[in-house]
Amino acid sequence: MTQTQNxxxxxxxxxxxxxxxxxxxxxxxxxxxxxxxxxxxxxxxHELPASDAESLGAWFRESADSGSLVRYLETFDHTIAVMQTRDGLIRVAREFVEDLALDGVVYGEVRWAPEQHTQKGLTLDEAVEAVQEGLEAGAAAAIAAGRVIQVGQLITAMRHADRGQEIAELAVRHRDTGAVGFDIAGAENGFLPSRFADAFTYLASEQFPVTIHAGEAAGLDSIQDALVAGRALRLGHGVRIAEDIEIEESEDEEAADGEEVGIANLGRIASWVRDRGIPLELCPSSNLQTGAIEAFGTTIDAHPFDLLYQLGFKVTVNTDNRLMSGVTLTGEFELLVDTFGYDLGDVLELTLNAVDAAFLPLEDREALAEHITSSFDRAVRQASE
Incomplete structure (x- = not known):
């Protein structure tokens, strides 16, 4: 916490x-x-389950809040269906960025799977180009409205398909025109990152950064495979790394507030992730909705977010799917503040964690961190006047 944030x-x-x-x-x-x-x-x-915006939004939220990742993913049938044309992709990408900017996001990485958007004849490259056009239009609109935002594409391959190498090459092909990283997503159970071992080797040889969905629907084996076969620089969700942490209650010590003090024993995978600062892309509401944290409980206060944060893991705050979860990034921060009692210093630290984890050059991350820190300090000064 900075001196002004007291x-x-x-x-x-x-x-x-x-x-x-x-x-x-x-x-x-x-x-x-x-x-x-x-x-x-x-x-x-395309037929939808509701005929007005309010009802449709409610349907998405209710369907996603089922405790099942499988059912959660089924809601995407409708969104993907309307994202099969160049104009549709441009519009969705533009509005996506505009909404991020309205929420105060100054840097965003937008992940999506081009292979799911070629049903109406678009090539993979045409789909990527359309999304990039929309992202740039959204950023320009935000700037015109007095907001600043930078965005990049995380090109994603679907784990159940066999197009890993093709999509990896697609991502590298667009590295100078908007693509900042590679990801694999979709059904996690039974589809380890090692399925795409050759693609990850290729990406490493091209020095192209990788984040991998792991530790959401599957556990420690998925995380370890993402780190070893996938050479992941970040873990998408990664929340189940907490399953490799054992809390040993201490009978001899008590915290100042009278609560019991526990000793955390980290397993080898958890130690590796924490000690090397491998960022976790935690998505609190989504993790609860999909059942990713069911080993810890069924309410948001059971989320191991705070445990990981207090133990020094590089945790970041994310939304996953704003439509399905009915959330914003602001709302997720507010949820954590209300649940775990975080203060402004915590919000700043979590934000700077995300800056450090961003797939940006060092100089850009340093400039972004300076901008964020000064903005927080300015907000504190204005609030104290």
């Missing part, structure tokens, strides 16, 4: 939405506006 200033006086934020785990096909889905679906004759 108890003399009420954190409640500062609106988190106005603070600069970093978004690292946010799916393009999970962040559409319900009204846009309705309009695009009408154009192509």
């Amino acid at each position: 108890d003399a200033v009420s954190d409640a006086a500062i609106d988190i939405q106005t603070l600069p934020k970093i978004s690292l785990h946010d799916h393009l096909d999970g962040g559409l506006r319900p009204a846009t889905i309705l309009e695009l679906a009408a154009e192509i004759g």
Whole structure:
């Protein structure tokens, strides 16, 4: 916590939405506006489960809040259906960025799987180009509205398909025109990253960064495989790394507030991830909805986010799918503040974790960190006046 961020200033006086934020785990096909889905679906004759924006948004949220990752993923049938044309991709990407900027995001990595958007004849490269055009249009619109945002594409391969090498080459082909990293997503159980071992070797030879969905629907084996075969620089979710942590209750010591003090014993995988600062892209609401944290409980206060944070893991705050979970990045920070009692210093630290984890050159990350720190300090000064 910086010197200006102390108890003399009420954190409640500062609106988190106005603070600069970093978004690292946010799916393009999970962040559409319900009204846009309705309009695009009408154009192509796609049938939806609701006929107005409010009801459709509620349907997505209710379907996603089932405790099942499989059912959660089924909601994407409708969003992907309306993202099969160049115009549809441009519009969705543009609005995606506009909504991020409205939420105070200054840097965002947008992950999506081009292979899922070629049903109407687009090539993979055409799909990537369309999304990039939309992202740039959204950033330009944000700047015109007095907001600043930078975005990049995380090109994703679907784990159940056999197109890893093809999609990896696609990502590298667009590295100078918007692509900042590679990911694999989709059904995690039974589809280890080692399925794409050759693709990950290729990406490493091209010095192209990788983040991998691991430790969400599957556990420690998935995480270890992502680190070894996938050479992952970040873990998408990674929340189940907490299953490799044993808390030993101490009978001899008590915290100042009277609560029992426990000793955390980290397994080898957890120690490796923590000690080497491998970032975790945690998505609190989504992790609860999909059952990723069921080993710890069924309410948000059971989320191991705080455990990982207190133990020194490089945790970051993310939304996953804003439409399905009915969340914003501001809302996820507010949820953590309310649940774990975090203050503005914690919000800053978590944000700087995300800056450090971003797939940006060092100089850009340093400039971004300076901008964020100064913005937080300025917000504190204004709140104290």
